[in-house]
Each structure stands twice: as structure tokens, then as C-alpha cells.
Amino acid sequence: MRRGEAILALLLSSYSMHRAQLAPILAAAIVAAASAQTTPSRSPSPDGVASIQMGEWKAGDQPSARVAAGKWVDVLYGRPIKRGRADLFGSGASYGAALKGNAAVWRAGANVLTRLRTETPLVFGTKTVPPGEYTLFIDLKSPTDWTLIVSSIPAQAADDVPTRSRVWEAFVYAPEKDVARVPMKVESLPFSQEQLTWAFTDVTGTRATLRLMWDTTMASAGFTAKP
Numbered sequence: 001m002r003r004g005e006a007i008l009a010l011l012l013s014s015y016s017m018h019r020a021q022l023a024p025i026l027a028a029a030i031v032a033a034a035s036a037q038t039t040p041s042r043s044p045s046p047d048g049v050a051s052i053q054m055g056e057w058k059a060g061d062q063p064s065a066r067v068a069a070g071k072w073v074d075v076l077y078g079r080p081i082k083r084g085r086a087d088l089f090g091s092g093a094s095y096g097a098a099l100k101g102n103a104a105v106w107r108a109g110a111n112v113l114t115r116l117r118t119e120t121p122l123v124f125g126t127k128t129v130p131p132g133e134y135t136l137f138i139d140l141k142s143p144t145d146w147t148l149i150v151s152s153i154p155a156q157a158a159d160d161v162p163t164r165s166r167v168w169e170a171f172v173y174a175p176e177k178d179v180a181r182v183p184m185k186v187e188s189l190p191f192s193q194e195q196l197t198w199a200f201t202d203v204t205g206t207r208a209t210l211r212l213m214w215d216t217t218m219a220s221a222g223f224t225a226k227p
Contacts, residue, residue, distance in 0.1 A: 045078040045110035052200040052208060054120060054225040071120035071225065075136070075198040075210070078110030082194050088215045089143065096140030105137040105149060105173050108212060109196065113155040121226040124150065127180035128226070134179060138212070138219070146184040148210075148221045152177045184219040192216050 053070030061069070082088065090098055099106045108114050114136040122129045129150050139147040153174060196214040203209075206227075211220040 043111060045080040048077050048079040050075045050198045050200055052203050054205060056205045074117040077114040077198055079195045080110040082215060095142055103173055105139050108136055108138045115155050123224045124180045124182040129179055137173060144186050146186050146219045148182040148184050149178055150180040152179055182221045184221045186219045189216045189218050
């Protein structure tokens with residue numbers, strides 16, 4: 001073999017070796033790019049849930065028996081984050097306006113409408129809420145005058161984030177769908193709650209308090225569970 005042909009053969013052999021080594025790297029890069037394109041966007045207001053079980057338990061009941069006999073009550077909601085915003089609720093005639101947007105009431109969450117699910121009848125004040133799924137709103141009148149609204153308006157959901165934004169922002173509050181309206185106790189927190197939070201506190205077998213906390217404000221409403 002002449003010298004030129006030997007050099008050409010060597011170059012071709014080297015190219016083939018490098019191509020074989022690069023193939024897995026290129027394949028991995030293609031897979032990573034495809035995965036990045038299909039990964040859904042993260043919601044700026046992550047999903048949250050507050051859950052309790054209610055029931056008439058006896059002192060000697062085992063944990064498994066308590067779970068089996070208990071009735072679930074859940075609040076499912078989106079959790080907006082303060083992110084440096086000042087005076088979230090506003091003041092004076094504009095109190096609550098920024099949170100309500102163009103709606104008559106506040107959805108007290110983000111994304112899909114805030115939902116209450118209960119396996120047992122709940123009594124708020126003089127109103128009984130039968131088992132089922134409901135939506136929650138808050139009527140913000142002033143810093144000391146809040147009303148919790150339990151509504152039969154259905155919540156809507158969507159799988160992709162762009163569609164979610166259009167669906168979530170289009171809700172229409174209908175007062176004729178109110179199942180219960182409950183005055184809330186409004187208090188100041190000794191700290192600032194960065195992310196909106198629903199929570200159940202002071203839970204007994206048949207009684208509990210539903211609380212909402214955000215920034216330095218907390219509002220609450222008590223309820224009882226019917227057997």
C-alpha cells in the first residue's frame with residue numbers, strides 16, 4: 001500500500017472510532033431536548049390540600065379503626081405566594097379589589113376554584129352543608145368584615161397551564177348558588193405568612209375550625225359535623 005493510501009485509511013478508521021464514541025452522547029442530548037420540550041410549566045401557585053377526619057372515636061380505638069370510622073373533610077386549593085407584594089388586601093374603598101379582580105368575591109386561592117369536599121354533613125352557623133364537593137369564596141367587605149361562602153358552583157380544571165389560565169380566570173360568581181354564608185373572625189398574625197394557607201385547627205371528633213392565613217391576616221369559621 002502506498003503511503004497516501006495508508007494515511008487515508010488511518011483517517012477513515014479514526015473517524016469511524018470517533019463517530020461510534022459520539023453516538024451515545026448525541027442520542028442522550030436528543031432525548032434530553034425532547035424531554036425538556038414536553039415537561040409542563042410549573043404553576044406559580046402550587047397546589048395545596050388541607051385534610052382532616054371527623055368521627056366519634058372511643059379512647060381505646062386503634063389507629064386503623066379510627067381511620068376506617070372517620071369521615072374525610074378536605075380543602076383543595078392553589079397557593080399564591082406573596083413575593084414581596086405589599087398591602088395585599090388594600091384599604092378603604094379599594095379593600096380586597098386587587099385580590100378579587102373583576103369578580104364580586106375572592107376565590108381565596110388560585111388556579112382551580114378552591115374546593116371543599118366532605119363525606120359528612122357540616123353545619124356552619126345555622127346552615128347544613130350535605131356531603132359532596134363545593135367551591136369556597138370569601139366576600140371581603142372590610143378588614144374586619146369577611147364572609148365565607150360555600151357554593152354549589154362547580155370547579156373547572158384543565159391539564160395544560162395555558163388553558164388553565166384561561167379557564168381559571170373566567171369563573172362567574174352566582175349568589176343563587178350559595179349553600180351557606182358564614183361570618184368569619186378576622187385577626188392579625190404575629191408573623192407574615194408568605195404562601196396562602198388553608199388549615200383545620202381545634203379539631204375534635206365533631207367540631208373544627210377552618211382557617212385561612214396570608215400575609216399578616218387570619219380569618220376563621222367554626223363548624224360541626226353531623227353523625
